[in-house]
Amino acid sequence: ELAGLALQPMVASAILTTQADGDGLRIDRRDRLRDGWRRLVGDDQPLVVFRLGRAERPRVVSSRRPVADYID
Secondary structure (H helix, E strand, O other): OOOOEEEEEEOHHHHHHHOOOOOOOOHHHHHHHHHHHHHHHOOOOOOOEEEEEEOOOOOOOOOOOOHHHOOO
16 A cells, blocks of 8 residues: 555756766756755765655556565
């Protein structure tokens, strides 16, 4: 039972802070992201960030295997 919870991986906001100058991300945006993460986690570098919240059951069915196939 998922209890109405939804988990969303948000990789980009963490990984984009590691981009070098000229890699397609505006430098000012990269620096804002970097500063924001520093305020939250200090000098550590997050790799993946997850957002956990409540959500209704999805209306669209994907071709993915059911969650129960991965849980004992």
